[in-house]
Each structure stands twice: as C-alpha cells, then as structure tokens.
Amino acid sequence: MTPIEDTAISSAVVIGTGLIGTSIALALRQKGVRVFLSDRDPSAVRLARELGAGEDWPSDRTVDLAIIAVPPQFVAQQLLDLQKNDTARVYTDVASVKVLPLDQAAQLGCDLSSYVAGHPLAGRERSGPAAARADLFLGRPWALCPTPETTPAALDTALELVALCGGNATQVDAEQHDRAVAVVSHVPHVTAAAVAARLSEASDTALGLSGQGVRDVTRIAAGDPSLWTGILSGNATPVAEVLEALVADLSAVARSLREFAGEGAAVSGVTDLLERGVRGTGRIPGKHGGPARTYAVVQVVIGDRPGELARLVQAAGETGVNIEDIRLEHAPGLPLGAAELYVQPEAADALADGLRRRGWHVPV
Incomplete structure (x- = not known):
C-alpha cells in the first residue's frame, strides 16, 4: 500500500x-x-x-x-x-x-x-x-x-x-446523463434479457446448437433482477422512449420478413436495420476511449485443461505481439475449444506464425 x-x-x-x-x-x-x-x-x-x-x-x-x-x-x-x-x-x-x-x-x-x-x-x-x-x-x-x-x-x-x-x-448534466445511459446501458440490458428470456422456452435442440453469438448477446442478462428493476424504474421515461424506438425497428423488420415470406417482396427494411447496426457498432469508442479499431482475429485451438490459456498468453507474449482482446469458445462435448486473439491487422501473420512455431494449432 x-x-x-x-x-x-x-x-x-x-x-x-x-x-x-x-x-x-x-x-x-x-x-x-x-x-x-x-x-x-x-x-x-x-x-x-x-x-x-x-x-x-x-x-x-x-x-x-x-x-x-x-x-x-x-x-x-x-x-x-x-x-x-x-x-x-x-x-x-x-x-x-x-x-x-x-x-x-x-x-x-x-x-x-x-x-x-x-x-x-x-x-x-x-x-x-x-x-x-x-x-x-x-x-x-x-x-x-x-x-x-x-x-x-x-x-x-x-x-x-x-x-x-x-x-x-x-x-x-444529470438529465443528459440519464438519457445517455438509457441508450448505452439500460436498454441494452433489457434487450439482452428479452433475448435470454426466449432461451428459457427454447428446445434442447436449439440450446445444443447455441454458439458464441448468443453468449455475447445475453451475457449481461445474468445481472441481479432486483437491482436492475430499481435502476430501470429510476430512469423510467428515458428507457421507455428508447425501448419504444427499438420496438418500432423490430416491428418493421418483422413486417418486412412476413412480406418476404408471403409475396417475395424486397426486405429493404431488414437491410436498413442491419446497416444502421454496423454504423452504430463502428461509433462505439475503442481502446483508451479513442476511435473504434478493426482488429484481426487469430484463432488458436486450445485444450480444456487447467493452465492452458496461461500457456497460450505466455507464448503470444514471446512473439512480441500485443493482444488487444481475447475471447473463448468451447466445443460442446469435446475437451477443447478455440481462443480468439484480437490483434492489430498488421501483426496477425507474425502472431500466427510465432504460435505455430511454438507448437500451437492455428487454423489457416
């Protein structure tokens, strides 16, 4: 100290x-x-x-x-x-x-x-x-x-x-703060909970097919419901306004999909939301609060054993490449998984080659 x-x-x-x-x-x-x-x-x-x-x-x-x-x-x-x-x-x-x-x-x-x-x-x-x-x-x-x-x-x-x-x-300003966190924190939590709630009724087949995408979307839904009820009720109006806009977007997508299924109409409403989603994701500040960066992903197969991730991180450090982020995905029913190492694009090849030389399986 x-x-x-x-x-x-x-x-x-x-x-x-x-x-x-x-x-x-x-x-x-x-x-x-x-x-x-x-x-x-x-x-x-x-x-x-x-x-x-x-x-x-x-x-x-x-x-x-x-x-x-x-x-x-x-x-x-x-x-x-x-x-x-x-x-x-x-x-x-x-x-x-x-x-x-x-x-x-x-x-x-x-x-x-x-x-x-x-x-x-x-x-x-x-x-x-x-x-x-x-x-x-x-x-x-x-x-x-x-x-x-x-x-x-x-x-x-x-x-x-x-x-x-x-x-x-x-x-x-306090009011500006509450409107901001409704967009970047409170509504994302409600949305994650809504997606996770669908899983509570999903079949075992559906759950068996779940991958990293659904885990990423629903991770924050595991938060304490009583705590979040207090938070959401304390910011009720801004949260409700953002949720209503979100519902309007989702309703428009649902209508487009039904029209496409029934009559073969164009799904421009779906494309529009997906494109706005890409633009919105790109506006999220990146590391150290700076502009968002696009990283390259080097995928490495790792065993599901104690100390395996630590060994991988040490090996990556020996290559001299800085790891910006790490994500793990386990293979259901198998004692192995994949580690996704996020690095600057220009460093991806050096990291992959360095890990292969150290005995790690890095898919091409």
Missing part, C-alpha cells in the same frame, strides 16, 4: 459493500486511503473486510469523503442521514441514474454544496463483494454531475476519487 501525498482524501467511508462499493474501497486502499465500510447486511461488510477492502465503520467517525453505493431510490435519504451526522466533508454516490437522487435530495433539504452525484460506468454481470476488483474502473468513464450549488472543493474531491480509482472523469 502506497501512502498518498498532497491529496484531499486520506479517509473515506463506503456505504454499501456490493460490487461497485467494494471495488472502490479496494482501489482506494491500494492508494493508501483509510477506508471504512458500512452495509445493512453485516455478512457483506464482513466479506468485503476479509477481501481487504477496509475496516468496520464507527458511525461517529468523520472522514474526508463518503461514497454512497446504494440503489438510486435510497441515495437521497442516505445522504441526508450522513449529513445530519457531519459524516464527511464531501459526499458522492455511484447510482446509475442521476435525476432521481438529485431531485429527492433537494426535496429532503440536503446540502447540495458538498454533494457531487456520480456514476462509474463499469460493472460485471456478477454482483456482491465477492465479484469486486480494484482495477474495475481502470480507463472506464466516470460521470460526475455537479449542480450550480456544488462547491469547487467538493468537485475537486470527486475528481480526485475518480483519479485514485483509475477512471476517466466526465462532467455532464
């Missing part, structure tokens, strides 16, 4: 030791911040503490920063309770909607000058402290939504929190 210098945050309390709260605590601990933990579930605090995220919080202890990591609908009341006890100099939260907690905080009479609404856009399909990682926020966007009442000192402290956790701070 490296002590921090010239910083406004030497101590912090994390209220809510779930995935995000515990990950923040772990990141701050690595930077030498003294972290206290609190949660209505004592077992969650105990597990977070055992993971090295911090220590139990004496409720009369004051700190530099209080981080409220609870569902959106509970943020404002938690903020009020903390401020009544002068818990911290500055307060922030990590809820994935911002208009609701800010409106409720104003209605409750909270001190908005010391509060900076925040939202780190990082997460996993798993939840709880056991899924926490100190590096969860590295390079990830972290929205901060200061109000006209927010003091410069409070904003500076929030910016320091983001920096200590390795995130990229973005200041944005």
Whole structure:
C-alpha cells in the first residue's frame, strides 16, 4: 500500500459493500486511503473486510469523503442521514441514474454544496463483494454531475476519487446523463434479457446448437433482477422512449420478413436495420476511449485443461505481439475449444506464425 501525498482524501467511508462499493474501497486502499465500510447486511461488510477492502465503520467517525453505493431510490435519504451526522466533508454516490437522487435530495433539504452525484460506468454481470476488483474502473468513464450549488472543493474531491480509482472523469448534466445511459446501458440490458428470456422456452435442440453469438448477446442478462428493476424504474421515461424506438425497428423488420415470406417482396427494411447496426457498432469508442479499431482475429485451438490459456498468453507474449482482446469458445462435448486473439491487422501473420512455431494449432 502506497501512502498518498498532497491529496484531499486520506479517509473515506463506503456505504454499501456490493460490487461497485467494494471495488472502490479496494482501489482506494491500494492508494493508501483509510477506508471504512458500512452495509445493512453485516455478512457483506464482513466479506468485503476479509477481501481487504477496509475496516468496520464507527458511525461517529468523520472522514474526508463518503461514497454512497446504494440503489438510486435510497441515495437521497442516505445522504441526508450522513449529513445530519457531519459524516464527511464531501459526499458522492455511484447510482446509475442521476435525476432521481438529485431531485429527492433537494426535496429532503440536503446540502447540495458538498454533494457531487456520480456514476462509474463499469460493472460485471456478477454482483456482491465477492465479484469486486480494484482495477474495475481502470480507463472506464466516470460521470460526475455537479449542480450550480456544488462547491469547487467538493468537485475537486470527486475528481480526485475518480483519479485514485483509475477512471476517466466526465462532467455532464444529470438529465443528459440519464438519457445517455438509457441508450448505452439500460436498454441494452433489457434487450439482452428479452433475448435470454426466449432461451428459457427454447428446445434442447436449439440450446445444443447455441454458439458464441448468443453468449455475447445475453451475457449481461445474468445481472441481479432486483437491482436492475430499481435502476430501470429510476430512469423510467428515458428507457421507455428508447425501448419504444427499438420496438418500432423490430416491428418493421418483422413486417418486412412476413412480406418476404408471403409475396417475395424486397426486405429493404431488414437491410436498413442491419446497416444502421454496423454504423452504430463502428461509433462505439475503442481502446483508451479513442476511435473504434478493426482488429484481426487469430484463432488458436486450445485444450480444456487447467493452465492452458496461461500457456497460450505466455507464448503470444514471446512473439512480441500485443493482444488487444481475447475471447473463448468451447466445443460442446469435446475437451477443447478455440481462443480468439484480437490483434492489430498488421501483426496477425507474425502472431500466427510465432504460435505455430511454438507448437500451437492455428487454423489457416
């Protein structure tokens, strides 16, 4: 643990030791911040503490920063309770909607000058402290939504929190934030859940034919339903608007397909959506937030054995080629699978040749 210098945050309390709260605590601990933990579930605090995220919080202890990591609908009341006890100099939260907690905080009479609404856009399909990682926020966007009442000192402290956790701070209006996350986070989750829900009724034959595509589309659908119900209800109108537009697109495709099946008509509606999908995918920021890049894929056959992926990564490193991403696909019923290594196009041949020389099977 490296002590921090010239910083406004030497101590912090994390209220809510779930995935995000515990990950923040772990990141701050690595930077030498003294972290206290609190949660209505004592077992969650105990597990977070055992993971090295911090220590139990004496409720009369004051700190530099209080981080409220609870569902959106509970943020404002938690903020009020903390401020009544002068818990911290500055307060922030990590809820994935911002208009609701800010409106409720104003209605409750909270001190908005010391509060900076925040939202780190990082997460996993798993939840709880056991899924926490100190590096969860590295390079990830972290929205901060200061109000006209927010003091410069409070904003500076929030910016320091983001920096200590390795995130990229973005200041944005709360309403603009909620409309943005409806498009890039909330509706994608609902859509993934809708696709996954079809699988609950699918035949064993269909499931036996499932490949990496359906796994990619449905991965985030494994998130905690109760948590996501709170998130979606807290951002109800923007999410509903985007869903209605999505439904209109899907309905148009369905009509085109039925017309094609019945009369042989052109399926221009289908092509239009697919082309817009390609353009939209191309607009997603790439590595380090820069423009999206098109990578070459080198596929390598690997055995389904302990340590096999580590051996492959080591062999790839020996070739001197930087691996941008890795995806795995298992072969149903067979003790092997395929690792897809994503690299810069100009490096693909060197990686493939280097791996073949080291005994790996790389299909041509």
